[in-house]
Amino acid sequence: IEKSVANDIYNTMAKFGEYGFNKSHSAAYTELAYQTAWLKANYPAEYMAAVLGHNLTDLKKVTFFINECKRMGIDVLGPDVNESLLNFSVNKDDKIRFGLAALKNVGESAAQSIVDEREANGPFTDINDFFVRNNFRNVNKRALESLAIAGCFDNLNTHRAQFFYKESDDVAFLEKMIKHASSVQEKKNSQQTSLFGDSDNIVFPQIEMPDCERWNLDETLSKELEVAGFYISGHPLNEFSAEIAHFCTHNINDLNEKLEDEAIGTDVIFAGVVKDLQDRFDKNNNKFTAFTLFDFTGEITMRIFRDDVEKFRNKLENGEKLLIYAKATAGNFGRDVETRELKIQNIYKIAGCFDSNILSLKYFINPNEIDVDNVNSIADIADKNQGNIAIKFSIVNDEGFELIKLSNSFLRLNLDGTIKLADLDIVNSYDVKSLITNNTISFKPKTDNGIQTEETEEVVNELQLEE
CATH class of the missing domain: 2.40.50.140 (Nucleic acid-binding proteins)
Structure with a gap:
């Protein structure tokens, strides 16, 4: 064999040896890929709940998969003391519910205590009912703070700021609730051990939640990030x-x-x-x-x-x-x-940056896609979204030749109007002239949040076994 041929064969083998799959290995991965794809297609909520749980510590991946859930039409709900389990789960409405154990300072022991109490004695009827029934040895002050911050009590007719509201005594209201509930528990226990007490007829006073302002969205999201590792209620942007x-x-x-x-x-x-x-x-x-x-x-x-x-x-x-x-x-x-x-x-x-800096937009439209409905849509958007941004249209054929220019100095829209026009199916692209760059930049229509659709395999691979 010639030396050059031998070297070519060796180099090919060496490159393959860096990361090569034999047939049995490839077959195993193919089978696993098919199984996970089948699960996503037939049990999408359960599949995505597992994927989210698998990536809890990675903010980028969790954000990506929450967006994937939105694309699939699956709601991802925040934690709730009346519905959450320890980990991500799927409720009766096929919505994904955040798990309690994933919250900072909560952990499995505290989460299991809440789930056990709920399953043994029924859902919590209000915030007083939760605190009176809570086992403070398992679910302590720090755990309760995280539960409140993450919105676990939102469906008990409370809001998160109430638990941290301080009156003139500078004591957080959560501490008062713990003290009050502990006192009620002690009195109940003493009545049960009394020879003469009739605990069934005793009514204990309920603590009233303070009247205070709710946290704004930015404050809510910031605190969620602290206790959950990612944003539950939305995203700052x-x-x-x-x-x-x-x-x-x-x-x-x-x-x-x-x-x-x-x-x-x-x-x-x-x-x-x-x-x-x-x-x-x-x-x-x-x-x-x-x-x-x-x-x-x-x-x-x-x-x-x-x-x-x-x-x-x-x-x-x-x-x-x-x-x-x-x-x-x-x-x-x-x-x-x-x-x-x-x-x-x-x-x-x-x-307000785009409002004040965008000067004009030019939309490029294929003539073959123009019909009465699209023309009416453009007219409706222009009528309902008048503003200061100049608008132009260019009718361009498949070869890229400009056939017709359409402009009117009186046709000016607000920012919402320009976005609605860009989202019309007949718009192939649009040019934006702005003070930000002092020139014109061309854009193609994008998906929500500017995130292009990823390959399906990126989602499937999250549950595949590592080598």
Whole structure:
């Protein structure tokens, strides 16, 4: 055999040996893939409950799979003392219910105590009933705080802020409830051991919940993250999800996975919530700021140096919802053209940013898809969503040639109207001209939250056995 042929064969074998499947191994994975796909197709709620439970410690994956549940039409409900089990479960309405044991400071022992009491003596009728029946040796103050923060008592005619409300004595109301319930339990026990007491006729006073303001959504979500490891009631960016999907060029997962593919100088617009904000000093005692941004798809750590600290530091606060305009630049501060990093151009608070900075939109429409219903939809949107953003239409054929331009200086919509137009089936793409980039950027319609549909195998693989 010739040396060159032998080397080719050896190199092929060596590469295959790095990660090769024999037939029996491949067959086993194929069978497992089929089984998990069958489970997802036939028992979708149960399957997704298992997937969520399997990924509890990974915020990015939990967020992804909650979005997958939404796409599948499966509701994911927060924890509830009258319905939750220890782990994620499926209720009688085929909705996924969060498990009690997954909450910080609760654990299996406390969760099992609540479930056992509920199964033995029926659902808890109100918050007083829960506290009087609670075993404080198993479900202590710290566990009760986590249960309240996570919303486990929301369906007992309470709201979360009430448990932490402090009056003039500066004592959290939860502590008063524990003291009151413990006192009631002691009196009940003493009546049961009394020779003359008739415990069936004794009525114990109920404690009244305080009248106070509810937590706002941001405060609720922040506290949920502390005790559950992810957001239960929503996401901090939910109120801006449509704007992010339609006017951001990238999500954070794109930046983590595909930034290297971008050409130097590419405009990058993305949104995120600030966390882990820190001011530091380098070895030369120059100040720089490090922070993490997260969205629906993941998180990314960023740093600003020198002049950028002066320009942008006052806009950064933990919990702040921001829009970042950056450019893709060569890595290692411009010295490595094979890699990419982001150079921040500007930072905006996302609330109201698109309203005030988008100048115009141009929608590209295929003439073959125009019909009376679509024309009526456009007219209805334009009539109900008048604003300041200029709107234009371009009729383009399959070859990309512009056949007709349609514009009217009086046709101006608000931001909601521009989004509704972009969502029409006849719109193939749209150009956005804004003050953010001072140029025009083209967009294709996206899915909710700007998250493109992932391959089915990514979901299926979560329950497959690791090698």
